[in-house]
Amino acid sequence: MQTWDVIVIGAGPVGENVAERVVASGLSAVIIEAELVGGECSYWACMPSKALLRSGHARRAAAHVRGTGVHEPTGPGAGPDVAEVLARRTSFTSGWDDSGQVEWLQGVGVDLIRGHGRLAGDRVVEVSTANGTDRLQARCAVVVCTGSDAHVPDALAAVSPWTSREATSVEEVPGRLAIVGGGVVGTEMATAYRDLGADVTMLVRGQVLAGQEPFAGELVTASLTERGVDVRAGVTVVSATRDGGPSTPVRLTCDDGQVVEADEVLVATGRRPRTDDLGLSIVGLTDGQWLDVDDTLRVQGAQWLYAVGDVNHRALLTHQGKYQARAAGDVIVARARGTEVLAGQWQRHAATADHRSVPQVVFTDPEVASVGLTAAVAREAGHAVRVVDYDLGAVAGAALHADGYGGRARMVVDTDRQVLLGVTFVGPDVAELLHAATVAVVGEVPIERLWHAVPAYPTISEVWLRLLETFGREG
Structure with a gap:
């Protein structure tokens, strides 16, 4: 059995930061990753989504300053250059190639094992790899940084809908896009795809950007509507069909009888924890659930298990996950060395800001x-x-x-x-x-x-x- 001081499951920005933090303080660490090193943010969320948005933002910004020679785009094909926007997006994902991030891990002294990790005992992680199964032992801590997946309602699952992954990695812009949900992903992708020439319909169960101050949703809705997005609030999709298979249009039926037809449908109705098949019964928990942690990011009732980032459901934002990673990495080192743990409010080892000081930007226009x-x-x-x-x-x-x-x-x-x-x-x-x-x-x-x-x-x-x-x- 191979042994490290710290085993991290999940090599997104959060897991990378935990591992780098403990290694910089003299402990050894290994990261287990089943997909791409760099995680959701690097390849299917933060970076590609903002790259898709930026060209339209820049064009409109120039059009709103007289003398630039740029005018508000109108009519078919009057927006940004779609091929160039998609190419720029792809450049920020490195073509979905993680070799650069792997090199970074190697450079800071973090080991990497590619495979699916699950808990298999006290500080023991079993990893299913292409070559079989490995068992790893942690001397100090196991840290779960597996993130979250898009939640797809049962009413939409059968029509192979897009999630944020498909929306940010698309190679061809659909003529008609229906978006179910009015949160951050829904409003940002409505902004991006309208800029890219799609006819966009948003179907929102409640209010747009419901977690923000009410005027935020109102101003964003007004802007989207002015630019031609059909925003329908207060409706719920109750069924979805594709009569001729995945390449045919989808028909969405709402609870008020409205029917919307689109070439693709993006589901942006929230997230679910990526904790399936994680072996949580080892610590008395159930796979598939969010992991409840204290302010030092240690899982409640487990002395050696930590959960950092989306998976603990405190603040599902990359920057907040990296903030948690700093606290978790430092407290793991402190506990390993038997030094003082500073876990009071606003102290070094506590993620206090998660409770009521979380910053967020919605990159709409x-x-x-x-x-x-x-x-x-x-x-x-x-x-x-x-x-x-x-x-x-x-x-x-x-x-x-x-x-x-x-x-x-x-x-x-x-x-x-x-x-x-x-x-x-x-x-x-x-x-x-x-x-x-x-x-x-x-x-x-x-x-x-x-x-x-x-x-x-x-x-x-x-x-x-x-x-x-x-x-x-x-x-």
Whole structure:
């Protein structure tokens, strides 16, 4: 039986970061991966999806500044060059070749075994490889970083729908695309595929971007609608058929009797844990479930098992998973060496930010950038709240950034402690505003101190001054 200090199951960005972290501190580590090293984010999610979106964003941005010579595209074939967009997307996935990431693992001293890993005993992992079965022993910890898969409702499973994987790796743009779901994947892919010339219909059970402030979904819906996306909210798909096999159109029937026909259907209705056939009974759990962890990312009831990233269902975002990986890697090292574990709030070994300080960007047009609690969630949690809104288009820097700039900013203030609980920006290119808001929320910077953080003029960041002025006037 081969032995390492730490065994990591899953070589996405999260698993890579855990392994690199422990090796940099002097422990040995091996990663087990059944697919591509680099994981979902590198090949089927973050990177290719943003590459698909970027060309359309850039073209529209130029069209909204007079004098560039670029005009808003209209009519068939007036958008970005589809072949070039797809080629650029493929360049960011390295053609779905992971050799570069394998070289990186080797360079930092992490071993790699290709195969399917499952728990087989106390700190023991069994790996099914092309050459048979290996058994590995961990001296210190086993870390599950297997991520999540798209959830496909039973009503759609029989028609071979796209998930985010197919949507980001496509080689040909369909003429008609139906999207079931109105969350991040649904709205981003509606944006991208409309730019690429598809007729897009969105079927949304509730509201668009339901987890965000309500105005975010409203502004994104208005923009998508203006650009020709058919957004239908409040409908549920109850059946789907393809009469002539996978290459024929799909017919979607909704609970209100509407029927939508499309060449392809993208299911964007949430995620499920990738924990099937993981051997969780070894620690008294059941395969196929999310893994509940404490703030040091250790699985509840298991002293040697950790679950990091999507698989623990705390915050299904790559950057948040990498944040967890840093905490998990460092605490594994501390426990291995018998040094102090710093697991209190905001300490080195605790992923405190997962609870109420998570930043996220939705790369629609307009973008949605948010961190912390929405007003509704803050009130539900019992906080005394004041909400301050401001028209982003009224900021001088925004007016310079784009002709007819439209957007909105909101800060949610805890009036008892006079600190920010949450911030949301909606507008073109607001993603780069988000980290300042994240620092303010995580650092619990008092409102009176924020007055001294002077935004440069003329930038869109001047919205901070306008929000504070509005807060002062209304107070």
